Amino acid sequence: MAEPLFTSEEQKKFDAGIAEIISHYPPDRKSAGMLPALRLLQDLKGWLPPEGMRLVAKHLEVTPERAYEVASFYVMYHLKKPGKYVIDVCTNLSCALWGAEKMLAYLEEKLGLTAGEANEKFTLRETECLASCGTAPCLQVNEEHHENLTKAKLDELLAKLT
């Protein structure tokens, strides 16, 4: 038999989370909760396993295709299991004017990954403007901002990601 999707602890959190999400919308508009529900699933599992998306769809009373359509449209949803640390580097104009391309090249060399690739420990991606243009260059590690990055600061940060 396949392993269950959730542990009993996760199941409790999922059920409570879904109930809370649905309560924010009109009773006939449960499907509006798709984005928060997918985020709930991802927070619990680290990504969006297909059986999880089917479960979300069932709770929101839509087809599984609808969950997949939404999950594949937005870049922050992981359709595959990412590395333990997801590093998103902004290379848009304001950051590029403060050296973002060189910072990305340094990261690629240091992690042995090209932007867009992943291993068990790291997913390295280029991302779009993170609204840190005044504190460039910047990146996110698992959705936390790190700004005004110098080589020294970046090395210090990477050393913490064990």
Place this chain on the structure above:
Amino acid sequence: MAATSAFEPIISGAWGKPQSWTLDSYRKRGGYEALKKVLEMAPAAIIDEVKKSNLRGRGGAGFPTGLKWSFVPKDSPKPKYLAVNADESEPGTFKDRYILELDPHMMLEGIAIASYALGVHTCYVYIRGEFKFPTERCQAAIDEAYKAGIFGKKVLGKDFELNCYIVRGAGAYICGEETALLESLEGKKGWPRLKPPFPAVVGLFGSPTVVNNVETLASVPHIFSRGSDWYAKLGTDKSGGTRLVCLSGTVNRPGVYEVDMFTTVSDLIFSDKFGKGLPAGRKVKAVIPGGSSAPVLGADELDVALEFEALKVKQTMAGSGGVIVMDDSSCMVRCLWRVARFYAEESCGQCTPCREGTPWQTRLLRKIEEGRGVPSDLELLSNVASSIAPYPPIGLGNTICALGDAAALPTHSFLMRYRAEFEAHIHEKRCPFGDKPWGAFGDWS
């Protein structure tokens, strides 16, 4: 982040002060007193005051806020909604983030005032997915507001119910477009809707909906605490109040600054109160005045106020307040390529001119930047941009939403102003800036 300004700041006054994000701090500064006043007023009178204040939307389009509110039908049997656009994603823009982080109650008071005026009982704050920390701060403020009886069954004791929920996006620039935002709030992919009907009539769940930007709503309480006349008089006769501008790129002191409607692009870059100029020996080559979609200004065009009408005269726009400075040692082809790539990545794929045209622009620019361009590429690039949206004037795009315009305007304006630089790339078969295309601060260490 502490913003500075030439006068008493309205929006950013508490930034940098201890615990500025708490209800306690906000109340000590007179917070929620405007809401008390408003709850004694007739809704129509509230909307009139906002009209008189000349407040214009701070999200990008600059539409008069009071007028937008007045489009909501009064006799609709459907529930009405307020959707707050906190999907701040326009490259070069980073102001709403600091309102959410440093003074969220100012926006929440604006939400309560708007909701009461419009007869809204449910408000959704749509925050971009990448804003984890701003979301946490904003949620904590909402929780405080519920506890203090500002939100919930009775707003400040009045028989008026208001609920406020945060919805986090998940990484899609297009969801800052108001109808895509509504689609996303309905739990769908962010595909913009055809307008009309406008959201004020058919918005969220088919109901009348007002979509307002974070800074717009944070401006609203001041109109009632100090009067719409006072607010209007701070600005020009068409645009009241102050605004936050975001200065980035090659300047000595990037940051968010609260300015009046008379501050020029040049003041912002060079004044000691703001950007403190460029590094020694460098001169301005180009400035994007209102987020990366705004047509670029040349070095000789900086004596223009950072205000909607003034920038319109220059055939560009005040947009979202993102001012990006490029110095004389930066490569215009490379800069435009970055911008073009962004719009190609973020095109939602719904309309053919944008879906096909934005990657085409990007490929052509890369080809030119890498020294593989041929003379006819410039004509082709211009044609591709024109088939997405011609220019000037702004706003004639061939697509459902303004992302098409946003993607084409930079191309048109860079080609117009810096054509010689594009030609040099083609003629020399290389980038004249070699491996240093990013100007004075481009060398990272």
